[in-house]
Amino acid sequence: MKELQLVYRILRKISDWSVSGYYSEVLVEGSENVLNLQSGVLDGEDITTVNGPVILVSTHHNEMIDIATLAMTMPRIQGERRHVSFWAKESMFKNAITGWVMRSSGAIAVKRNPNKSETGESADKEKQDKRIDDISSLFASTTRALASNKVIGVFPEGTSYTQPRIIQIMPGAARAAVEYDVWRRQNGGQDVVIVPVGIVYTAKSFYQSRLVARLGTPIVVKDYCEELYTPTSSSISANTEDDTAAIRAVTKTIALRIEKDLLEMTVNADDWETLYAASVARDVYFEKGEIPLRTWATNTQQFVNLLATPASTLSVPAADTKRTLIRYFALLHNTGLSHAVLQGLFPLRILPRSTGYPTKSATPLTDQPFSTDREWKHYHLATLSEHISLRAPSNVLKNAVLTLAILPILPIYLPAFLMSHLVALLATPGEEEGEAxxxxxxxxxxxxxxxxxxxxxxxxxxxxxxxxxxxxxxxxxxxxxxxxxxxxxxxxxxxxxxxxxxxxxxxxxxxxxxxxxxxxxxxxxxxxxxxxxxxxxxxxxxxxxxxxxxxxNLCIKRAHRTYTYTLAPPARRLWMHHLFILLGFRNSFNPRSISDLFQDPDLSPYLTLPPPPTNAFIRKREQVQVQPDNSNSNSAATAEINSNSRRQRPIPTAKLLMALLCAREEARQAMGLLVDNDEAPVEKMP
Known part of the structure; x- marks a missing residue:
């Protein structure tokens, strides 16, 4: 027991350092739901309240970081945080070193079975029988831990993955809770609760991004299991066919409740295009200030719901709006920029002589004449004037001067930055959840x-x-x-x-x-x-x-912001072009209109969306298919972008910057039309 506590405390401390050091802000809500306070009985006499058994069911989209986050969210009881015993894949126990760490930290082995046939039956009867034995052993180990009032951590999705929504919720955690309740009725013990946990990352693989962990309302398992017992019988047996069917029915009901709660606490879109468009819409709408972390997921889901609404129900063509937002997202992604960085480098509009924010009666941006060379140079001069203004939040000079305060301690942290980049090379290419x-x-x-x-x-x-x-x-x-x-x-x-x-x-x-x-x-x-x-x-x-x-901690946020806005390669390229224009060099690219700009063949590769990631352990279900929603008339936009998937080649920075700025203005205009629509099914946001 001492060894278990020692190993677990070491791992938990490392988890605290890793999560709090990598992410700039960590918000935990509802940690009191893990206490499960109940009255205890000892030798027939009531004693003080005890902390009953809990099963944490959490989303799992960032591998070990999710485990570290759950460990650090545990509330303190008499100065000590509750111990969490995680379900871990069986392969982690086969290695001598990792197996010792898993066992010493109280982990419970789980054998995953991704190789099922389309009929849902295993190809070999012997393997199927072994699978049943493994499941029985898993539930028995979990019941023993719950009988000791432990906290069990389970990731019901089965694996870590990157998808636009929760793909699957497996019933293992719900079944373990029901099995324990059956045991408790026969042997006595505290009532178990299931606490859903939604972990949401603003950008999970990016340094100094943010995360929020919400521990939802506890699900009281005994309330769902009451139907298993009759007035004349207080126990059931899983050996009979009727009792097994009843246990499966209750398990399914609890699993559906878990899925419902997790969906409500996280961001879920029907397809990648909707999620991309919603993220850009959110960033454009809140470009004047950072979104509070407590409302980040809610605000993002509002835009997802708005852009997923069929165009027939809105007076504004949602498909055209989504296509505009997706084009802007593709440009940002392929240039390594974000809307915030582009807004910080070039805060002024591309058409400085235009009047007012785009409205429903405004001339479409694509039909407006493009800026002349003189207007383009005037735009860069105005941008420079904006940067040297001390009152401007985008003042790069002020940020650079204040960043110098980190230099005395930078040598101590320099190996951390170097090792972070080197070790990141070990991550599997395309698996974003492994990078962080x-x-x-x-x-x-x-x-x-x-x-x-x-x-x-x-x-x-x-x-x-x-x-x-x-x-x-x-x-x-x-x-x-x-x-x-x-x-x-x-x-x-x-x-x-x-x-x-x-x-x-x-x-x-x-x-x-x-x-x-x-x-x-x-x-x-x-x-x-x-x-x-x-x-x-x-x-x-x-x-x-x-x-x-x-x-x-006091200096790193500003220092990271200064690096991202000045020294990072995407920003450095734009700064070089900015200085090139200010020094009086003539712009070599001048299309007749904005619509001509996006039809340029050199720009086509930059309008390509990233390919969707894959995961072998995500089961295909007939009822849930993560595919683009054709009701939004978005298939044309998807085909248009995916058809331009040839390899990127060097492109003049002037052309690329003009495309970015024009796409940003189009996105702003689309957002102005979409959010101002009275029939839009979205709450009014500040």
Missing amino acids: QFRSVGGGIGLGIGLTFAKLIGSWIWKTRGGMISAFVLAKARSVVEVVRGSFTGFEGLRIPSVDIAGMKLGAATLFPGVANLKWDVLRNVLVQPMIRTILRGGGWLLLGWCVVKWY
């Missing part, structure tokens, strides 16, 4: 290297200059003592508190006659100086480490 895991682990290893190197340098400095430092501190301490002693001259009768100072001196000399004859030099060499050295060496390292971490 490898980056956070690599960053932790690099930070350990940086701190170790910093301590070695500090130890060398202390070894060579420690006497000088301690002598300096000692001299300052002696000066303070002399000042304090001088402040009490003539106040021998003062009591501090209620103790006569002269009496204290007399008492000390009486009790310790040798103290009166001790000289300051002897006292300093024997007692004071070694004590100061010990304090400086022990507490000094802790204080220094605390100051370094606080210093880093």
